[in-house]
Amino acid sequence: MTNRGFLRWREPATRVLSRLFPGDVLWYVDTAEPLFALTFDDGPHPATTPRLLDVLRRHGARATFFVVGERVRAHPELMERIIAEGHEVANHLMRDERSVLVPDEQFARDLAEVNRLLAPYGPVRWFRPGSGFYKPSMLRAAAGMKLRAVLGTLVAGHNGGPGDQAIAEGLRTSIRAGSIVVLHEGSDKRRGVAETTDELLTALSARGLSAVTVSTLAL
Template sequence: MDSTPAVLRHAVGALLKWREPAVRAVSRLIPADVLWYVDTGEPVFALTFDDGPGPETTPGLLEVLGRHAAKATFFLIGERVRAHPELVAAITAAGHEIANHLMRDERSALIPDARFRRDLAEVTELLAPYGPVKWFRPGSGVFTPRMLRSAAEQDLRAVLGTLVAANRDGPADARIAPDLAVGVRPGSIVVLHEGTPRRRGVVETTDELLGILSRRGLSAVTVSDLVTR
């Protein structure tokens, strides 16, 4: 039984409900070509996963997505693409989209410009045999103008999101879906994290999140599909 006081639950729910509109409002004040959300009246949102692929998470996610007839965009790390090319092939074979999350799980804003350019190009080259690559997401979600310029020169556009799951790399990750679902609305871009053994809970999170949103009439699509709405 939930022992959280009703007043506190109501306050948390209200905060989560307004988190997504607040991010949309702030993003409109930032003078940069970054995709945070899409204005659409259609009942769809983009589901994205960072930091894969990983054998402990990706196969489970593909099973859950298939069962819900949902599509997603996987922002993949180059080192893990090299280690698990069969998982990248499985992602695209299932009709999902792949995107660039640079070479390592690190803060992109701290990478020297020359290495950022090199890593970005290298990951796109690794992914190209599996499908088109149009998007990138900086590590830790922090970008600089020079990063955006470098990406644009490589025909890549930055994608962040309106809702980022509070993954803590532990069992509690399997219990965050209801709070996350509160803020999802048409045109949202949801960010979840996978790719490591401690993030196994993302599979259950995704299953529960898709179930909740389906009952509200919302369907998960890729980023590329969302921008065409």
Template sequence: MTTALAALRRSVIDAALEWREPAARMLARLLPADVLWFVDTPAPVFGLTFDDGPAPETTPRLLDVLARHSARATFFLIGERVRAHPELVAAIADAGHELANHLMRDERSALVPDSRFRRELAEVTGLLTPYGPVKWFRPGSGVFTPRMLRSAAEQHLHAVLGTLVAANRGGPADARIAGELAAGIRPGSIVVLHEGTPARGGVAETTDELLATMSRRGLSAVTVSELTAR
């Protein structure tokens, strides 16, 4: 590929990345469901969230990175991992981050029978509440139904998705995640990253790079609750 073609390809990719977040906001406005995707705010902040923890391979390093950047985040935690690692849940809360409900297992919540969904949603909230208030939930795989939203509302939980989503998978593409996310982040964006497994160990480096880039742009990472208060 010639230098000119490479530059053109890069400019097209950059433009697509820059428009990904506005396009997601536009789509979210068209959906009738009561789901938080982003926040309309001029404040120089964005919501940073992590799914699928806690885990000893990822959570402690994430907490170190967040502390180094004076950043705050919302951790959407899986119940069975909360049971396995209560000390990590305590560490997240003690560091000033927000705890949120990501159901009991790493599975597609939309396929879970209603009775089990209701029961396990309440169970995970019960596991998290001793460490702090729980206001938010995120369905597994990001797919929701009206039934799920009604069940969550009855338990005083509000659904949160996001406009920018990425998952570290342990391959070469992981090195591009931070740059691709940074190209789309705007004030009020909600960013979704994933931890919780050894293959996602690179999420700490991704987060470090992302926060450094956003700091240079004057944007800070906050919890979902802090974002909605702006």
């Protein structure tokens, strides 16, 4: 992460990364349609999720929320609103932690537990490992549950500092058709993600790009 709060992977670089780190992982989608996938990690959370949903509704945008199991249990009303407003939920494991450091057996149990927690909200197709790192054993466990890993083309994390205000500007010029954008919510210090999303969607709409779920982009 840079001091401006974002990390850029342009599509050619992402293609290189996908070869360096093999496995069935979705980094971007080859498409001529003017669509990109907008994703949010680490929710739901009352300080961030409602404001994000308000922004998405105003723009007519759709997103995929990679949710944490502990927070799903704590905030079922937010989960219900995410689904009611046409968004998608995906598996981001039980806790906000580095999944690659979790023993394989525990990883598989946590992945399965979050799937059970998400079952009332519809089918789950995707997972994202905590902090974005993975091992082949993690992909095998996920495949056994019919889940595919999704990382992303561009990643940004708010930290509550002045650099948060530059995130939208830093991202918008790099997003193109087929990009998968990763933003982070789930804590008080990330409240600025709603304003960043608003700014980003306004700028990209002017370029003719629309935000959709990962499933829609991957059709």
